[in-house]
Amino acid sequence: MDIAGMDMTTAGSLLRDRKISVSELAGEYIKNIREKDPSIGAYLHVCESKTREDIQKAQDMIDRGEASPLAGIPYALKDNICTRGIETTCASRILKGFLPPYNATVADRLDAAGGVLLGKLNMDEFAMGGSTENSAFGITRNPHDKSRVPGGSSGGSAAAVAASMALFTLGSDTGGSIRQPASFCGVTGLKPTYGRVSRYGLVAFASSLDQIGPLGKTVRDCALVMEAIAGHDPMDSTSAAGKDACFTGELEQGIKGMRIAVPREYLAEGISPGVREKVLEGLDMLASMGAVWEEVELKLHDAAISAYYIISSAEASSNLARYDGIKYGFRSDNARDLAELYSKTRNEGFGEEVKRRIMLGTYVLSSGYYDAYYIKALKIRSLIKEEFDTVLGKYDLIAGPTTPTTAFGIGEKTGNPLEMYLGDVYTVSVNIAGLPAVSLPCGTDTSGLPVGFQLIGRAFDEKTLLRCARALEKAREVLP
Amino acid sequence: MKVTTETVDYVAALARLSFHGDEKEKMAAQLQGILSYMEKLDALDTEAVKPLEHLENAVNVFREDEVRDSFPREEILRNAPRRDTRAFKVPGIME
Numbered sequence: 001m002d003i004a005g006m007d008m009t010t011a012g013s014l015l016r017d018r019k020i021s022v023s024e025l026a027g028e029y030i031k032n033i034r035e036k037d038p039s040i041g042a043y044l045h046v047c048e049s050k051t052r053e054d055i056q057k058a059q060d061m062i063d064r065g066e067a068s069p070l071a072g073i074p075y076a077l078k079d080n081i082c083t084r085g086i087e088t089t090c091a092s093r094i095l096k097g098f099l100p101p102y103n104a105t106v107a108d109r110l111d112a113a114g115g116v117l118l119g120k121l122n123m124d125e126f127a128m129g130g131s132t133e134n135s136a137f138g139i140t141r142n143p144h145d146k147s148r149v150p151g152g153s154s155g156g157s158a159a160a161v162a163a164s165m166a167l168f169t170l171g172s173d174t175g176g177s178i179r180q181p182a183s184f185c186g187v188t189g190l191k192p193t194y195g196r197v198s199r200y201g202l203v204a205f206a207s208s209l210d211q212i213g214p215l216g217k218t219v220r221d222c223a224l225v226m227e228a229i230a231g232h233d234p235m236d237s238t239s240a241a242g243k244d245a246c247f248t249g250e251l252e253q254g255i256k257g258m259r260i261a262v263p264r265e266y267l268a269e270g271i272s273p274g275v276r277e278k279v280l281e282g283l284d285m286l287a288s289m290g291a292v293w294e295e296v297e298l299k300l301h302d303a304a305i306s307a308y309y310i311i312s313s314a315e316a317s318s319n320l321a322r323y324d325g326i327k328y329g330f331r332s333d334n335a336r337d338l339a340e341l342y343s344k345t346r347n348e349g350f351g352e353e354v355k356r357r358i359m360l361g362t363y364v365l366s367s368g369y370y371d372a373y374y375i376k377a378l379k380i381r382s383l384i385k386e387e388f389d390t391v392l393g394k395y396d397l398i399a400g401p402t403t404p405t406t407a408f409g410i411g412e413k414t415g416n417p418l419e420m421y422l423g424d425v426y427t428v429s430v431n432i433a434g435l436p437a438v439s440l441p442c443g444t445d446t447s448g449l450p451v452g453f454q455l456i457g458r459a460f461d462e463k464t465l466l467r468c469a470r471a472l473e474k475a476r477e478v479l480p
Numbered sequence: 481m482k483v484t485t486e487t488v489d490y491v492a493a494l495a496r497l498s499f500h501g502d503e504k505e506k507m508a509a510q511l512q513g514i515l516s517y518m519e520k521l522d523a524l525d526t527e528a529v530k531p532l533e534h535l536e537n538a539v540n541v542f543r544e545d546e547v548r549d550s551f552p553r554e555e556i557l558r559n560a561p562r563r564d565t566r567a568f569k570v571p572g573i574m575e
Contacts, residue, residue: 098559101556102551234543303520303521306518317495324496326561328561329559337571338573343497344498356507359495360514363491363511366490366491366494376526379531380521380524382531385535417513418517
């Protein structure tokens with residue numbers, strides 16, 4: 001069976017028509033993991049008993065005629081999503097061996113939908129990074145070119161889908177961590193509107209920016225996963241109530257008359273020629289299908305990275321204060337008293353990037369700097385959100401590249417943290433404004449590396465966002 | 481904004497981290513680089529702007545104050561680095 005070209009819709013039909021069993025389908029993915037993952041490194045943990053249980057449960061659902069679109073579909077979760085009794089490390093030494101006593105809400109919802117969990121995926125430690133090189137347990141390689149990074153922080157999630165080692169995955173996105181790896185690995189990744197998907201059970205990095213979202217081979221696959229995981233959760237007080245639960249309804253409706261804004265800052269310097277060419281090609285395709293695109297100005301574009309790194313680091317310094325070696329996780333053996341217990345545990349348990357961000361966050365929140373940095377950043381946040389809302393009041397969507405370049409080489413950017421941060425330039429403002437955004441593949445550059453096209457939508461208007469993404473995907477399907 | 485090794489010590493103490501020798505200088509330099517980049521925010525006039533603290537207009541989300549099941553003690557102690565039969569073990573705080 002060739003699973004490389006398979007999407008959820010195809011797999012779902014085969015299962016429901018009894019052409020294959022849940023066990024056979026999962027078996028193909030497990031075989032792929034065994035063969036390919038040693039040279040890719042997407043998985044931190046491959047499940048066994050959980051997978052077997054899920055297979056049984058899904059087959060029962062299908063046999064009883066109760067199958068949802070996700071029944072029997074093999075998937076994997078980024079390792080910052082808590083899975084009861086299954087190791088969840090956030091790719092950090094400080095959580096090695098940690099067995100969550102509870103399931104994240106998204107994990108429960110995927111269980112209820114009959115999904116088959118294959119394992120937990122590699123990431124940058126505590127979701128801090130853009131290359132998955134910050135994992136304490138080894139790097140993940142880009143399946144398109146193994147000398148290159150898959151992106152981050154959801155590098156394992158993107159690589160697993162790209163290499164057909166899972167039919168869909170969940171990642172998390174705080175400043176681009178679903179979209180950038182999706183772009184680098186040539187798959188589709190969606191960051192929902194803030195509040196769409198419960199964060200209960202997502203190990204917190206920056207609580208006002210984090211969202212869980214799907215990565216898959218197609219727009220429809222991502223939409224189907226959203227229908228299973230989105231929705232209000234009483235366990236997450238930031239989750240939105242009363243929002244429409246349908247994401248697939250308008251996918252095929254086309255984009256005639258849709259108004260798309262392209263910020264001139266998104267196509268200015270710093271973007272590689274291969275990326276620019278493919279994005280402009282994508283815009284032409286959208287125009288040929290009846291959409292209208294125009295250049296706009298985003299005056300605050302340049303301020304976004306600074307605001308983002310101040311806010312996210314500040315929130316991270318607070319969220320990561322809980323890792324103290326007392327109740328769970330790693331505890332240093334070298335401490336002589338309580339103060340040393342804390343500092344040695346954290347020194348030995350956290351990687352460099354995590355420590356750097358905690359330091360930055362602590363600094364900007366400290367007395368004397370709080371107003372100049374943190375409050376200033378929150379004011380900038382207000383202005384950025386207002387600017388996006390104004391543009392999206394006149395246009396349906398904002399479009400542009402997901403990243404300024406295609407996947408860079410392993411080790412190429414690890415020397416300079418700021419350079420790594422600047423790669424997030426098109427993705428961070430979306431989290432600052434709390435809007436939904438999707439990255440989908442739109443061709444390759446001259447080295448054969450995938451280019452990602454990003455669409456940003458109005459809050460809670462994933463329907464319009466996905467409708468346009470589907471149109472672009474369809475246009476690309478007919479290319480030679 | 482000059483970030484010195486003293487700054488690193490002060491911030492590290494707040495964050496319950498510690499740096500030694502070369503690490504201190506390296507951290508000071510990296511923080512300096514990042515914070516200098518952020519100075520571009522000073523050019524923006526935000527005098528009359530309200531800081532954005534919440535993305536949605538939700539107000540306090542409460543539940544009724546009813547007793548509910550929590551976790552069994554064993555579940556909570558399962559990941560403890562050091563424990564006895566009923567509690568987490570910690571270094572003594574007082575002499």
